[in-house]
Amino acid sequence: MLVLLAFIIVFHITSAALLFVATIDNAWWVGEEYFADIWRVCVNNTNCTEITDSFKGYSTVQAVQATMILATILCCVAFLIFVLQLFRLKQGERFVLTSIIQLMACLCVMIAASIYTDRREDFHQHNSNVYLLTSEGKYGYSFILAWVAFAFTFVSGLMYLILRKRK
Template identity: 80%
Template sequence: MLVLLAFIIVFHITSAALLFIATIDNAWWVGEEFFADVWRVCMNNTNCTEIGDNYADYSTLQAIQATMILSTILCCIAFMIFLLQLFRLKQGDRFVLTSIIQLMSCLCVMIAVSIYTDQRQDLHQKNSEQYYRFTSEGRYGYSFILAWVAFAFTFISGIMYLILRKRK
């Protein structure tokens, strides 16, 4: 049982780390001379521009930012609740609250990445010519892929918490 508990804790911490990296790092959309995410756009690895109100569909990017941040926060809260339930829960009970919060984190990641996938082309085409070339020259970066992996990890851990019973 101790090995299973250690695996679940490591799996949850890995999920949280993936969410932090995917949310913070600037590699959702990359090309030869640029990289971009939902926070800023960098050209030639030196000229970085924050994405602000002047950016077309800024509200869509704010939705992506908010859901990624919310998913990271929910994942951390689920871990803390799991640790509390580990010591407070009666034997034989399930970690339902932890599971619900972790599945909400999973849902937030899925929403953010799905919106980004759907709107990526529109977001960059509506801006100036400088940003238009992102659509044709770029590809999804590792932070975008990590966000999808974090989605899978949070989903799996949410299901694991739902199935897991507290034992001696």
């Protein structure tokens, strides 16, 4: 049982780390001379512009930012609740609250990555057409990490739902 518990803890911490990297790092969309994320657009690695309300689709970018931050916070809260429930629940009770919070984090990541996938063209097209990044480039590793974090948080949420506290 101790090995299973260690695996669950490591899996959850890995999920949280993936969420942190996907939210913070600047590689959601990359090209030869630029990279972009949900916070800024950088050309030649020196000319970085914060995504502000002057960008087309700024409200959509804010939705992605908010849901990624919320997913990260929920994942961390779920871990803290898991640790508390580990010592407070009676034997045989389920970690339902931890599971629900982790599945909500999973839902937030899915929403953020789905919005980004659907509306990517709007994110990186400045109104003054300085950055027309829609036709060239590819999804970066942070975007891929967001989808991997979705899978990890989903599996983690299911593990907590199934897990029973044993000796």
